[in-house]
Ligand SMILES: Nc1ncnc2c1ncn2[C@@H]1O[C@H](COP(=O)(O)OP(=O)(O)OP(=O)(O)O)[C@@H](O)[C@H]1O
């Protein structure tokens with residue numbers, strides 16, 4: 001008799017679990033049900049998003065998708081949620097079954113799954129939102145840099161130019177070797193100011209939008225570095241050359257020049273410079289990859305900040321120009337780097353500039 005009751009109860013439990021699973025199966029959101037860190041159920045959308053199969057994911061540890069350094073914190077939050085504490089939405093980069101990372105936001109909620117308490121975690125891909133936010137942030141940063149730069153250039157360049165004029169007069173009356181040195185230093189300062197203005201307010205240098213054959217231009221640019229490429233192996237993977245982009249050619253060329261220059265400077269001994277060009281998802285993709293010194297993780301955010309440089313003779317304006325050019329054309333740029341291994345700069349360029357104030 002007791003056994004009969006137990007069997008009826010376990011049937012009911014099973015049925016209730018199945019009903020619950022069916023309801024979430026048809027949700028458009030990615031949903032995982034888990035208890036004690038074990039995945040009890042994942043819907044189809046979720047397993048596709050995680051690039052795995054249900055069989056692979058159900059039964060596995062749900063913390064497997066969390067990066068090592070965040071696991072303890074997330075585990076603690078889940079415990080709190082299980083005790084009924086309300087949990088806020090968490091934004092995280094998670095690891096999919098194929099090892100790739102993706103930015104998601106997720107929220108956990110306690111649910112009754114069959115006869116036991118479990119957690120339901122709903123997660124949503126926020127890659128696009130993150131990219132848009134970053135683009136907006138970069139644009140705002142560049143806009144304010146532009147305002148400051150324009151102010152500085154205005155205030156400082158004019159007096160420097162008049163000093164240069166007086167030096168010339170002085171040189172005519174009292175030639176002195178120091179005057180030549182002063183002139184050349186002054187010239188450098190004026191150049192830096194002009195550069196800053198150009199990278200921060202590129203619209204001042206109105207250049208027409210033209211069609212650009214990047215395959216051709218990239219090869220020509222490499223040619224300019226020939227004397228520096230003695231110990232550096234060059235590898236190119238240039239595809240989809242029928243796809244051209246439109247934009248301000250000189251700005252783009254200067255940006256690629258700055259990137260190749262950085263890559264070469266990052267490989268003082270031997271190294272390999274790889275350039276890729278291909279078309280994917282409505283964008284022309286260009287990757288500049290070096291096997292150089294790399295950039296520490298905590299410095300990646302500083303890239304593009306004017307005057308940020310680790311080189312004794314660097315102005316720190318190279319990447320500022322690169323970032324502003326790519327952003328102004330509505331493109332995206334990401335830098336991936338590992339110290340002592342190398343750096344990859346990946347640009348996704350729209351065929352037609354987006355949001356560029358065309359002249
Ligand atoms: N490919 C790279 N590998 C390693 N570090 C890099 C790379 N690209 C940039 N960096 C780091 O970022 C800093 C800023 O680069 P940026 O091009 O803006 O200025 P710079 O190269 O120092 O000076 P400039 O470009 O004016 O000659 C560099 O000093 C360097 O430390």
Ligand SMILES: [Mg+2]
Pocket residue numbers: 258261262314318319
């Ligand atoms: Mg540089």
